[in-house]
Structures are given as structure tokens and as C-alpha cells.
Amino acid sequence: MIVTRISKTGRASASSAYVSHLLDPCGIPPRTLRSTRLADLVNTLDPKLVAAALGMDPEATMIYLADHVDPGRLPDESTRAK
Template identity: 70%
Template sequence: MLRQFFRFARAQKLVLVDPTRGLIAKEANGFRGRTLTLDQQRELFRRWTTDEHVHPHEALVGMFALLHGASSVEARMLQVSDVDVQARTVRLGKRPHPVPLDPASWAVLERCLAHREAWRTDNPHVMVTKGTKAGQNPASTAYLSHVLDDCGFPPRMIRSTRLVDLVNTMDPKLVAAAFGMDPQATLIYLADHVDPGRMPNPTCESAVIRPN
């Protein structure tokens, strides 16, 4: 609007110089991606915990993103040695502490491990594919980029839903520390509006499924 005004003013010879020429409008460095509604989260949760026809890899990547904010890289690089059966925890990426798993997430992980056992492989990773069963490499990034295609939602959207909720209900610095992220990386998920769930007569549209 300011540029339009000064262009008009200069054209009418009201001013001799356009002071807005050369100015660069810096966009706000905030999160602009899409997130899941509560109904969508519930639908995905049911899909990954009750539908036996869903591939174990889809269920693992999806559940870990939905409930634990895990990235595709964290799921891709997860190894059997990162799983503590007694404590029911896993080590994800650069996170400084093991991540406790709720019963639903643990059941999905067990199903994925059973799928791995069927390959009779020495590959150390939890997610083993036909192309990696004979070696030691993790599943390819191309494979991970399509593992959630059947559910209809991209991994980043699912993970962002969890991060947006955590950052807006907790201290972003604590979230960054727990996830092994740079503190600045979590700040972009801060909302610029009041969460409807904190208002009188809240709606549930912005709520997020939380593990027990």
C-alpha cells in the first residue's frame, strides 16, 4: 500500500522522489504450513492402530510423527539397538534422552519389528525394505517420502501438528532441548493468535491428540 501511494504521488508530481524504491519487505519468519484437525488426527490414529492392512512402516512413521513429533529422518535412522524393551523407550535422532512410548506407539513398533524379522536380515535398522535387507543401509529417502502416501497426508504436516501444539503449550526452549533442535527452529511454530482451547466455551478443532 505504501509503495502504491508514493507511485501515485510521484506520478501526480506531489513528490519528487519515491522513498519506497529499493526497500525490501521482509516477510515474517513464522510457520505457514498446514496442520491436522482433531478429526483428522483421530482418523489417522484409528487407521494406524486398528487397520491390519496398513503397512507397518506407514504406521510407524505416522504414529511417531503424530504423537512424538518424529521426523522421517528420525524414523528412517532408528535402529534395533535404539529400542529399550524393558523401559519401552526409543532413542530418536539427536534427542538427548530416550523417548517413552505409549501403549499404542509401542504396539506399532512391535508390529514393525515383526515385519523386519520376516525378512531374516542382519540390517540393524528397524525399517527394512526389499532393497536394504541384504545390506546395512537405512531405507532410502525416496522410500520414506512416499511411505505415507496411502494415508493422504505428508509426514511434515503430521509432525508440524505436534510441534505447533507443543511449542504453544510449553516453553519453546524446553521443546528444542527435548528434541535436540536449535532453539530458533522451534520459535517459528509459535502461533500469532490465541488458542481457541484456552477461551471460554472452547472448540476442539485446534486440539491435538496426546499420548497417555
């Protein structure tokens, strides 16, 4: 969450122009940061919980699910039933 002098007095979030200007030196647009953060949350937590916490539709979080499974989450080859 980014708090500015204007946003700290109310419930409004920082403007997109302010955030874009803040991120200009690093060369990354706010949309990329948001998408990356959502993808990380959805792939490490329950997508339905992420949707509820962020006020999104559960279907909206599904586009952030990766088609890659971390090898550490897979069962060991020797313990799989054959």
C-alpha cells in the same frame, strides 16, 4: 516414533521414503504431520524445553509459535485491572 524391521536393530530412524509410503493412503505428507506436531508442542509447552528434547536450536522452535492465544488462557474481563 515409527519402528521398522531395519530401524529396530539400530539407532537409525525409519527412512523418509518408508514414512511417505506409509502415509500415502491418507494423502498427508510427513512434513505436514511433523510441522503440525511441532506447532502443537511449542504452543502447549515451553518452546525451549521442546527444542532441548528434540535436539533443535531454541530459535528454530519460534517459527512454530502461533499468533493466536486460546481465549481460555486469557484472564477474565472482570478481573483485569483498569
